[in-house]
Amino acid sequence: MTDLRLILKSLMARAASTAVTCLLIAIAVALLLSMLSLREAGRRSFTRGVGNAHLVVSGDSSPLVAVLNGLFYANPPRAALPESKVIEITTSFPWAWAIPTQLGDSFRGFPVIATTPQFLEDFEPAPGEPWVFSQGRNIERPFEVVLASGVAAATGLGIGDRLHLTHGIGVGGSPPPSAPVTEPSLVASVPGPEVEDLVEEDPADHGHGHDHGHVHADDGEHVHDEVIFEVVGVLAPSGTHHDRLVVTELQGAWFIHAIDRRELAGRAAPGSVEQLEEADRLITGILLRTPVRAGRNSAAALQGAFDRLRRDPSITVASPSTQVDRLFGIVASLDAVFIALGAGILLSGVISVMLVLWNSMELRRRQIAVLRVLGCPQRRILGLVLTESAIIGMIGAIAGGLLAVGGASLAAGLLAIRTGVVVSPTVDPKAAVLIAAGTVALAALAGVAPAIKAYRTPVADNLRPLD
Amino acid sequence: MQLALKIRDLRFARPEGFSITIRDFSLSVDEQVLLAGPSGCGKSTLLLLAAGLLDADSGEIELAGKSITDARGGRRDAIRADRVGMVFQTHHLLPGFTARENVSVPLLFGGIRPAEHAAIADPLLARLGISDPSVRVDRLSVGQQQRVAIARALVGNPAVVFADEPTAALDPENAATAVSLLKEICRERNAALLLTSHDPGLESAFSRVIRFDELAQTSEVLG
Numbered sequence: 001m002t003d004l005r006l007i008l009k010s011l012m013a014r015a016a017s018t019a020v021t022c023l024l025i026a027i028a029v030a031l032l033l034s035m036l037s038l039r040e041a042g043r044r045s046f047t048r049g050v051g052n053a054h055l056v057v058s059g060d061s062s063p064l065v066a067v068l069n070g071l072f073y074a075n076p077p078r079a080a081l082p083e084s085k086v087i088e089i090t091t092s093f094p095w096a097w098a099i100p101t102q103l104g105d106s107f108r109g110f111p112v113i114a115t116t117p118q119f120l121e122d123f124e125p126a127p128g129e130p131w132v133f134s135q136g137r138n139i140e141r142p143f144e145v146v147l148a149s150g151v152a153a154a155t156g157l158g159i160g161d162r163l164h165l166t167h168g169i170g171v172g173g174s175p176p177p178s179a180p181v182t183e184p185s186l187v188a189s190v191p192g193p194e195v196e197d198l199v200e201e202d203p204a205d206h207g208h209g210h211d212h213g214h215v216h217a218d219d220g221e222h223v224h225d226e227v228i229f230e231v232v233g234v235l236a237p238s239g240t241h242h243d244r245l246v247v248t249e250l251q252g253a254w255f256i257h258a259i260d261r262r263e264l265a266g267r268a269a270p271g272s273v274e275q276l277e278e279a280d281r282l283i284t285g286i287l288l289r290t291p292v293r294a295g296r297n298s299a300a301a302l303q304g305a306f307d308r309l310r311r312d313p314s315i316t317v318a319s320p321s322t323q324v325d326r327l328f329g330i331v332a333s334l335d336a337v338f339i340a341l342g343a344g345i346l347l348s349g350v351i352s353v354m355l356v357l358w359n360s361m362e363l364r365r366r367q368i369a370v371l372r373v374l375g376c377p378q379r380r381i382l383g384l385v386l387t388e389s390a391i392i393g394m395i396g397a398i399a400g401g402l403l404a405v406g407g408a409s410l411a412a413g414l415l416a417i418r419t420g421v422v423v424s425p426t427v428d429p430k431a432a433v434l435i436a437a438g439t440v441a442l443a444a445l446a447g448v449a450p451a452i453k454a455y456r457t458p459v460a461d462n463l464r465p466l467d
Numbered sequence: 468m469q470l471a472l473k474i475r476d477l478r479f480a481r482p483e484g485f486s487i488t489i490r491d492f493s494l495s496v497d498e499q500v501l502l503a504g505p506s507g508c509g510k511s512t513l514l515l516l517a518a519g520l521l522d523a524d525s526g527e528i529e530l531a532g533k534s535i536t537d538a539r540g541g542r543r544d545a546i547r548a549d550r551v552g553m554v555f556q557t558h559h560l561l562p563g564f565t566a567r568e569n570v571s572v573p574l575l576f577g578g579i580r581p582a583e584h585a586a587i588a589d590p591l592l593a594r595l596g597i598s599d600p601s602v603r604v605d606r607l608s609v610g611q612q613q614r615v616a617i618a619r620a621l622v623g624n625p626a627v628v629f630a631d632e633p634t635a636a637l638d639p640e641n642a643a644t645a646v647s648l649l650k651e652i653c654r655e656r657n658a659a660l661l662l663t664s665h666d667p668g669l670e671s672a673f674s675r676v677i678r679f680d681e682l683a684q685t686s687e688v689l690g
Contacts, residue, residue, distance in 0.1 A: 001564075001567075001568045001571035001572055001574065001575045001581060001584055002575065002581050003575070005568070006561075006572075006575075009561075009563050009564060012563070013562070013563050366559065367561060370559045370561065371572070371576075372520070372544070373518070373520065373547070373553050373559075374548070374572045374573045374576055374619070375544055375545070375547055375548020375549075375573055375576035375577060375623075376544065376548075376572075376576045377540070377541040377544040377545070377576075378540065378541070378544070379541065380576070459515075459520045460512075460515045460520050460521050463515070463520075463555060463559065
């Protein structure tokens with residue numbers, strides 16, 4: 001017989017209330033740990049997800065929105081930049097690279113980025129980790145697409161498969177009617193495909209009312225089923241939200257929007273990408289990187305370039321890393337609310353430990369009296385109850401830790417599916433130990449009142465014969 | 468002659484009016500005494516006073532030469548753990564624990580290492596007819612449970628065993644067995660026995676029988 005055995009038996013004798021109390025504490029601990037873990041993981045993921053871009057330029061209303069739209073594909077940018085502006089920006093400074101992008105289309109809810117092949121050559125989805133092709137090759141010609149790993153895995157598409165793009169960025173889920181097509185490929189006719197080759201008859205589509213005067217509005221969706229795109233490459237996982245991208249060549253995207261735009265204006269659709277006009281050549285953003293010395297990720301010239309671009313009122317320029325910091329500054333107060341919520345639940349769990357033990361003391365008066373008769377000193381009774389209380393806290397803390405690991409992984413999985421933000425939640429051991437120790441201490445503290453009650457249990461009065 | 472229990476000028480009064488006064492009482496280490504009296508006369512109160520579980524208003528109680536009335540708190544608990552074994556009318560075993568674990572509790576509080584508990588408890592349980600010490604006490608019969616309680620009272624080799632109506636809840640056969648075993652093992656272990664009972668049938672089993680009203684003056688009989 002040991003003190004611990006006495007305590008554990010006592011806990012097991014009240015298995016249901018012990019389990020509920022432990023669960024309450026576990027939920028609180030899990031919530032606290034998950035919040036801390038996801039906050040850090042989220043920040044890491046966002047910081048990592050900006051890749052190696054130093055600046056983002058777009059027509060968005062604020063730098064934060066420019067980054068969220070341009071690099072995190074939150075929404076199609078509201079305004080486009082004309083090609084002349086793009087040329088002006090890209091030639092105004094000796095950039096390491098400048099990659100134009102057009103966002104606003106999607107495929108089965110996955111964002112489509114229309115860009116140049118440079119996007120898959122120079123832009124790194126995570127700093128120092130360039131894109132890797134698991135199959136096929138980079139986009140070279142219009143109407144070619146490269147699928148990031150997440151898209152390939154979710155859709156089952158591979159090299160040679162064909163698809164239609166959807167106007168607007170969907171929220172994911174069920175595939176729109178633009179599911180992969182089975183018609184023979186017309187891609188062979190590019191560059192310079194003829195209208196009659198590319199346009200498919202679809203009378204139902206003629207009546208759509210999207211405002212193509214804006215490059216991309218985020219209201220309804222419609223399928224660009226006039227043109228078929230072919231998968232030419234599949235990317236290996238990068239461990240970032242970029243794994244949800246469909247990358248296509250810029251001219252092909254301009255082409256399908258030119259068809260829509262001209263149709264709306266009552267004009268003939270362009271016959272090939274060579275017939276695109278300046279008005280068709282709109283882009284929604286530019287990713288920029290300043291030259292840096294080997295092994296570094298920032299340049300002294302960056303601030304100067306940033307300041308110069310910021311003076312242009314027609315564009316919004318943003319430093320992704322600064323904006324991510326700002327974003328986390330904004331959500332920090334929300335974190336505090338969740339952490340306070342977790343602390344509140346922890347407190348209620350601790351109070352429930354006290355109530356459960358307090359009530360159990362009523363039922364255990366006889367047992368305590370017997371222990372006293374058998375030579376157990378009062379202070380040892382005090383210690384037994386305090387230890388029992390602390391053990392409830394410890395079980396709760398351990399269960400909470402496990403729950404947090406599972407919960408955070410689940411939350412991370414859901415986050416990846418719903419938003420594409422890839423987070424790897426890891427519980428900070430220091431925080432985990434601190435929370436666990438705090439929980440055990442609080443639980444032990446909750447046992448003080450019941451322990452004093454046990455300490456004061458009158459022995460003689462509780463040894464009367466049982467009925 | 469070495470005394471297991473010595474009471475001198477003891478006075479105890481409950482707030483509700485009941486009081487006990489004992490001028491002088493002693494029990495030698497080899498004695499086995501039946502304290503007879505009707506239910507509620509104060510026999511149990513005397514045993515609780517003698518075990519240091521109630522505080523006397525005045526007087527002195529010594530257990531094997533140590534004053535329990537002078538001792539307080541942990542020291543009093545230590546004297547009780549070392550020198551007293553108690554058996555109650557209800558067995559008061561810890562439910563959910565095995566017979567061995569119940570018998571080991573006084574060893575735990577007596578500072579005996581847990582590794583030694585089984586070696587001490589099991590032979591005693593076997594001596595009392597409990598062949599499986601790992602059986603949970605709630606699965607035993609009432610008679611067996613009382614025998615486990617006897618083992619628990621004696622496992623620490625006390626100087627004196629106070630048995631408060633230990634046969635009241637047993638049928639005559641089990642009662643006779645329990646008293647017989649209690650007497651035998653107390654003798655084997657050199658423990659004095661003070662057993663209270665309202666059952667006149669037990670008087671023949673004891674060579675010394677004391678009537679409570681001859682021993683103590685009480686102001687009011689408990690209801």
